[in-house]
Amino acid sequence: MAVKIKLKRLGKTHAPQYRIVVADSRTARNGRAIEEIGIYQPLQDPSIISVKSDRVLYWLGVGALPTPAVEAILKITGDWQKFKGLPGTEGTLRVAPPKVNKILVFEAAVAEAANEPKIVKKPKLETPVEVVAEVVAEVVAAEVVAEVVAAEAIAEEIAEEVATESAATEVVSEDAPADVTPA
Missing domain, CATH: 3.30.1320.10 (Ribosomal protein S16)
Structure with missing residues (x-):
């Protein structure tokens, strides 16, 4: 076998x-x-x-x-x-x-x-609601500052335009002859 x-x-x-x-x-x-x-x-x-x-x-x-x-x-x-x-x-x-x-x-x-x-364990300093409130306050403050800066820039542009227009009107009024009355 x-x-x-x-x-x-x-x-x-x-x-x-x-x-x-x-x-x-x-x-x-x-x-x-x-x-x-x-x-x-x-x-x-x-x-x-x-x-x-x-x-x-x-x-x-x-x-x-x-x-x-x-x-x-x-x-x-x-x-x-x-x-x-x-x-x-x-x-x-x-x-x-x-x-x-x-x-x-x-x-x-x-x-x-x-x-x-x-x-x-340290006590929690802030709750999530307080953290969210702080973040929202920071965002709102940043938006307000941006609006104020933009408003100041617009005010300066308007002041410059007014100053140039008033200077131009003074120059025009000096060059123009006085009112002449026809006889």
Whole structure:
């Protein structure tokens, strides 16, 4: 009987999970297996690879052939190098960083908050209504100043026109002959 070490697919349509199994080469991909020797979850970051090394070495020793995908996984874990006697038996498997215990983080934050001096809230200086009233007053004051400046400019123009007209009438009256009465 030809024995293969292959992947047995589990999971949903777009969420594959695999079992590394030893099975007869004539069985279907997800058919009956002789033994499960590991798991492979490719969607995790880093991928979860768990292999029973002693069982893999046993099955490789008795002549089981790995599929190319399983061979790549065994190279990552270092089991293929152990079987072949190659250097690099430690493998290149990335290990996920340890998860932080949320309860410990919370307790540390509470202890830190207890040690800090309490923050005294400052009384509100102004209410939003007062702020709006100040802004409206500033806008009205700016408009009044603009109107006053415009009125002063108009008054200056009128004063200049009146001054030029009065000067022109004086010149005209000096040049004109006195009233001549006809005889």
